Amino acid sequence: MTVARTWRTRRQRYSLVGERCDHCHNAIFPPRDVCPYCAEPAQTQMALSGRGTVYSYTTVYDAPAGFGEFAPYPVALVKLEEGPMVTAQLTDVSPEEVTIGMPVEMVTRKIQEQGEEGVIIYNYKFRPQLQRQARAA
Amino acid sequence: MAKQNGSVLLRPQRAVGIVGYGAYVPRYRLPASEVARVWSGRMDTLPIKEKAVAGLDEDTATMSIEAARNALARARVDPHRIRAVWVGSESHPYAVKPTSTIVAEALDIVPLTSAADWEFACKAGTEALQAAIALVGSGMADYALSIGMDTAQGRPGDALEYTAAAGGAALLVGPAEESVARFEASLSYVTDTPDFWRRAHAHYPSHGQRFTGEPAYFHHITSAARLIMEETGYGPADFRHVVLHQPNTKFPQRAATMLGFKPEQIQAGLLVPVIGNTYAGSSLVGFSAVLDVAEPGDRVLVVSFGSGAGSDAFIFQVTERIHEVRDLAPRTSDYIARRTVIDYATYARFRGKMLMK
Numbered sequence A: 001m002t003v004a005r006t007w008r009t010r011r012q013r014y015s016l017v018g019e020r021c022d023h024c025h026n027a028i029f030p031p032r033d034v035c036p037y038c039a040e041p042a043q044t045q046m047a048l049s050g051r052g053t054v055y056s057y058t059t060v061y062d063a064p065a066g067f068g069e070f071a072p073y074p075v076a077l078v079k080l081e082e083g084p085m086v087t088a089q090l091t092d093v094s095p096e097e098v099t100i101g102m103p104v105e106m107v108t109r110k111i112q113e114q115g116e117e118g119v120i121i122y123n124y125k126f127r128p129q130l131q132r133q134a135r136a137a
Numbered sequence B: 001m002a003k004q005n006g007s008v009l010l011r012p013q014r015a016v017g018i019v020g021y022g023a024y025v026p027r028y029r030l031p032a033s034e035v036a037r038v039w040s041g042r043m044d045t046l047p048i049k050e051k052a053v054a055g056l057d058e059d060t061a062t063m064s065i066e067a068a069r070n071a072l073a074r075a076r077v078d079p080h081r082i083r084a085v086w087v088g089s090e091s092h093p094y095a096v097k098p099t100s101t102i103v104a105e106a107l108d109i110v111p112l113t114s115a116a117d118w119e120f121a122c123k124a125g126t127e128a129l130q131a132a133i134a135l136v137g138s139g140m141a142d143y144a145l146s147i148g149m150d151t152a153q154g155r156p157g158d159a160l161e162y163t164a165a166a167g168g169a170a171l172l173v174g175p176a177e178e179s180v181a182r183f184e185a186s187l188s189y190v191t192d193t194p195d196f197w198r199r200a201h202a203h204y205p206s207h208g209q210r211f212t213g214e215p216a217y218f219h220h221i222t223s224a225a226r227l228i229m230e231e232t233g234y235g236p237a238d239f240r241h242v243v244l245h246q247p248n249t250k251f252p253q254r255a256a257t258m259l260g261f262k263p264e265q266i267q268a269g270l271l272v273p274v275i276g277n278t279y280a281g282s283s284l285v286g287f288s289a290v291l292d293v294a295e296p297g298d299r300v301l302v303v304s305f306g307s308g309a310g311s312d313a314f315i316f317q318v319t320e321r322i323h324e325v326r327d328l329a330p331r332t333s334d335y336i337a338r339r340t341v342i343d344y345a346t347y348a349r350f351r352g353k354m355l356m357k
């Protein structure tokens, strides 16, 4: 990813900002010019909840250039609560702990470091939903 | 020592408080016994049980983002009304380029906000809090976000490697009438003391062995705590909870005893045995653990310590609103309970301690 492109897309990458179609009202991610559901152009920006479930996953052992330091890491298709399917890295989980249907939530993490002197790129990833402890009444 | 208004206390013109708070502690834990196994072989003098370690894809920016999301979830405030994002840390990911703009962008606080990174060893976070109280207290802003967060590094085999940990908390300061903890007073106490430092291009910090205890930690913490109690007229019995900076288990316990506090008063905020010393995050994440359990009316004393050296002391009183907001975000204990133990080799990889080229 170039510095210019990561800068342009920072809102969707940091906090999963997508769109809602003004015509068919579907949630859209990533944002785009034309609605993928009804082909109409107008959309309204909307922050997605970040909650979803693992639809499918795989483990990357042989990572592409720039991602090697994080390997091995799981990559999943995450079905978001609002509907869209997102491809994303999973984090805070070892590959053998991942299951289909696992509830996950969005977090913002480092995805790439462009060398010791380059920029650090942050992006959404998903982790298993944080368990809340039982509360005393 | 009297100041212009006749008091050494710092108090704003307008009543303020904490309107939202949020903790973050990463998932991984390195037992102190693992450090001892590799370096000293001595299991009898471990300073803590285990410390929290950030994952490969975490840094002060990502951890601050999560803590701040928790604070805003509790505050239920429109992010565009926040006029400052101030992150205190000694492990900012860049030497030049603010952590705070990354946090402000991720929380949709940009662009009409002040943003800056604060530096004062382990009290960078409470310096940010002092400034946030002042900004809101002066009427310049309705809300200001202060964060103390670190991914602390210790030189391999050094005493600090047992404890140097990752974590912290975010506090959103706002009007007193919306607060979960009303601010009563604060005080700052600093001197030039060479107890601990890191030069600009050094990877690991250094410390002046005999300086770390009496003239540094104990002098500044107890002076700040005594003065704020003297000036406000409170005694040890007036506080339900006390949070002191926690470089190890013994220092805050001893300082608390010196100040006349009972062990149960520091219990709720004493996290160092199970998460380590989170540096700029230490006193603030202890405060967040206190807010997780405190009752309306409880008075809380928070005293940080930063090497170099100084302490900030704060007095807050918890309000009825605490019950409304507490469960709008994960509690500090939820993060502490989420733990995956790692060995020294995994830790060395996570913390970049292996020479790759």
Ligand SMILES: [Zn+2]
Residues within 6 Å of the ligand: A021, A022, A023, A024, A025, A026, A035, A036, A037, A038, A039, A040
């Ligand atoms: Zn549509």
